[in-house]
Amino acid sequence: xxxxxxxxxxxxxxxxxxxxxxxxxxxxxxxxxxxxxxxxxxxxxxxxxxxxxxxxxxxxxxxxxxxxxxxxxxxxxxxxxxxxxxxxxxxxxxxxxxxxxxxxxxxxxxxxxxxxxxxxxxxxxxxxxxxxxxxxxxxxxxxxxxxxxxxxxxxxxxxxxxxxxxxxxxxxxxxxxxxxxxxxxxxxxxxxxxxxxxxxxxxxxxxxxxxxxxxxxxxxxxxxxxxxxxxxxxxxxxxxxxxxxxxxxxxxxxxxxxxxxxxxxxxxxxxxxxxxxxxxxxxxxxxxxxxxxxxxxxxxxxxxxxxxxxxxxxxxxxxxxxxxxxxxxxxxxxxxxxxxxxxxxxxxxxxxxxxxxxxxxxxxxxxxxxxxxxxxxxxxxxxxxxxxxxxxxxxxxxxxxxxxxxxxxxxxxxxxxxxxxxxxxxxxxxxxxxxxxxxxxxxxxxxxxxxxx
RNA sequence: UCCUGAGUAGCUCAGCGGUAGAGCGGGUGGCUGUUAACCACUAGGUCGUAGGUUCGAACCCUACCUCAGGAGCCA
Numbered sequence: 001x002x003x004x005x006x007x008x009x010x011x012x013x014x015x016x017x018x019x020x021x022x023x024x025x026x027x028x029x030x031x032x033x034x035x036x037x038x039x040x041x042x043x044x045x046x047x048x049x050x051x052x053x054x055x056x057x058x059x060x061x062x063x064x065x066x067x068x069x070x071x072x073x074x075x076x077x078x079x080x081x082x083x084x085x086x087x088x089x090x091x092x093x094x095x096x097x098x099x100x101x102x103x104x105x106x107x108x109x110x111x112x113x114x115x116x117x118x119x120x121x122x123x124x125x126x127x128x129x130x131x132x133x134x135x136x137x138x139x140x141x142x143x144x145x146x147x148x149x150x151x152x153x154x155x156x157x158x159x160x161x162x163x164x165x166x167x168x169x170x171x172x173x174x175x176x177x178x179x180x181x182x183x184x185x186x187x188x189x190x191x192x193x194x195x196x197x198x199x200x201x202x203x204x205x206x207x208x209x210x211x212x213x214x215x216x217x218x219x220x221x222x223x224x225x226x227x228x229x230x231x232x233x234x235x236x237x238x239x240x241x242x243x244x245x246x247x248x249x250x251x252x253x254x255x256x257x258x259x260x261x262x263x264x265x266x267x268x269x270x271x272x273x274x275x276x277x278x279x280x281x282x283x284x285x286x287x288x289x290x291x292x293x294x295x296x297x298x299x300x301x302x303x304x305x306x307x308x309x310x311x312x313x314x315x316x317x318x319x320x321x322x323x324x325x326x327x328x329x330x331x332x333x334x335x336x337x338x339x340x341x342x343x344x345x346x347x348x349x350x351x352x353x354x355x356x357x358x359x360x361x362x363x364x365x366x367x368x369x370x371x372x373x374x375x376x377x378x379x380x381x382x383x384x385x386x387x388x389x390x391x392x393x394x395x396x397x398x399x400x401x402x403x404x405x406x407x408x409x410x411x412x413x414x415x416x417x418x419x420x421x422x423x424x425x426x427x428x429x430x431x432x433x434x435x436x437x438x439x440x441x442x443x444x445x446x447x448x449x450x451x452x453x
Numbered sequence: 454u455c456c457u458g459a460g461u462a463g464c465u466c467a468g469c470g471g472u473a474g475a476g477c478g479g480g481u482g483g484c485u486g487u488u489a490a491c492c493a494c495u496a497g498g499u500c501g502u503a504g505g506u507u508c509g510a511a512c513c514c515u516a517c518c519u520c521a522g523g524a525g526c527c528a
Contacts, residue, residue, distance in 0.1 A: 028487045035487050048488080066478085083488050101479040106464060107489045108477050113521065114464070169526095198528090223526060224454055236528060315524085326524075368528095379528065424528030437521095448454095449519090 004042035067099030141263035156199030169222035170194035195220035207240035214239040240420035249419035280434025380421020
C-alpha cells in the first residue's frame with residue numbers, strides 16, 4: 001500500500017528511495033531548484049519536495065501549480081533549512097493531475113463563507129482538513145466511550161412513522177407523485193413516513209432489553225432555522241440506559257463530555273494547536289479548564305432565581321414556567337458558572353410527554369447540559385416509566401395511545417426506570433475546535449434552501 | 454420566519470454622484486536553500502438581478518435574489 005505523508009514524516013532517520021504522493025500547496029522556484037510543498041490529508045503537516053533544476057523532470061515545474069497532484073520518487077533527507085525536519089530530494093516527479101489557474105484555493109487565506117461554496121475542495125485547506133480529521137477521531141472516541149462501558153450500539157431507523165413529539169418539524173418520505181391525490185395508505189409504506197428526528201423512542205425499546213445502549217446517526221429537522229448552531233441534517237448521539245435515574249443520567253452526560261474533551265487534548269494536539277492559533281485563542285485553556293473544574297448542576301428553579309437576582313436586564317423577561325432564552329443560558333454558562341453547567345427539573349408544561357413527572361407535580365426530570373459559547377450541547381431526561389402517568393401525559397398532549405402502542409407496551413410489560421440524552425455531534429465539534437458555525441464542521445451542510453451536493 | 458448588515462477582478466477588499474483601483478492568484482522577465490518567498494512588467498471587471506431618480510449611478514431610491522451576524526425553535 002502507498003505510504004502516507006504521516007508515515008513518511010514520522011521517520012526516525014533518513015531513507016533512500018521512497019515515493020510520496022500528494023497535492024501541491026505551493027511552489028517556489030530558485031535558479032538551482034524548485035521547492036514544492038505537498039499534503040495528502042493524512043496529517044496537518046506537509047512535505048517539502050526539492051527538485052533540482054538540472055533534472056529532466058524539472059521542465060514539468062511550470063505546469064505544477066497550486067492544487068496539482070504529483071507523485072515523487074527520491075530520498076528522504078534531513079532538511080538543511082529551518083522550517084521542517086525532513087524533505088524529499090526528488091529524483092523523478094510525475095504530474096498525476098494538473099490544476100490550472102482557475103483552482104479556487106490560493107496560498108492566501110480564504111473566508112469560511114467562500115469555502116462553504118466549494119465544499120468539495122475545502123477539505124484540502126488547513127482549517128477544514130483539521131476539522132474533518134478531528135471529526136473522525138471524535139466519532140471514534142464516542143464509540144470507545146460507550147463500548148468501554150459495555151454499551152451496545154443500536155441502529156435505529158432513519159425512516160420512521162413516529163414523531164418523537166416535541167423534537168421539531170419532519171421531512172416527509174414518500175414515493176407518491178407530487179400533486180397526487182393518493183391516500184397515505186397507497187404510499188410505499190402504507191402510511192405516512194418521515195426522516196427521523198430522534199432515535200430515542202426506538203432506543204428506549206432496546207434499553208429495556210439490552211440495558212445500556214446508544215445510537216449514533218443522522219437526524220433530520222425541517223425547521224426553518226437559520227443560525228450558526230442549526231442544520232437540517234445533523235448527527236446525534238443518543239444513549240439510553242435502563243435503571244438510570246436523572247442523577248445517573250447527568251453523571252454519564254458529564255463524563256461523556258469530559259471524555260471527548262480529553263480525547264481532543266490528547267489525540268489531536270496538532271489540530272488543537274492550529275485551532276488555538278487561528279480560530280479561537282482561548283480554546284486550549286477552555287478545554288483544559290473543562291477537565292479540571294467540576295461541572296455544576298443547577299435546578300431550573302434555582303436558575304430562574306439567580307437570573308432574577310443577577311441585576312441584569314434581559315431582553316426576554318425571566319418567568320418561572322417559561323423556557324430559558326439563549327441570553328439566559330449564556331449568562332448562566334458564561335458569566336455565572338464560567339464553565340459547563342447542567343440545568344435540571346424543568347417545568348412540565350414546556351417539555352414533551354415522555355419525561356418523568358417529579359413529585360412536586362410541576363416539574364419533570366429533564367436536563368440540559370450547557371457549555372460556554374455554544375449553549376445546549378446535550379438534552380436529556382429520565383423517562384416516564386409509570387403506565388398511568390404516561391397515559392395521562394399523552395392524553396394531556398393530545399396524543400392517541402394507538403399511535404404509540406408499542407411505546408406504551410414498554411410500561412405495560414416489565415417497566416423499569418430508565419433515562420437517556422441526546423448529544424449534538426456537530427455542537428460537540430464546535431466546542432472542541434472553536435469553530436463557530438455548524439456549517440463548517442459538517443462535510444456537506446444542509447440548511448434551509450441549501451443542499452447543493 | 455423576524456431584525457440588522459453585506460454583495461465591485463478567480464480570492465480578500467478599497468472606492469460611496471463625474472473616465473473602475475490595490476494586494477494576492479495567473480502570465481512574462483529578474484533574483485534568491487526557498488518557507489503564504491521577493492522585485493519589475495502585464496493580462497484580467499454587464500460593480501448580485503430588475504426597475505427608478507439624475508445631464509451623469511458601483512455610489513441615491515424601490516423590489517427581488519444570495520450570503521453573513523443576531524433572535525425564535527432546538528441538538
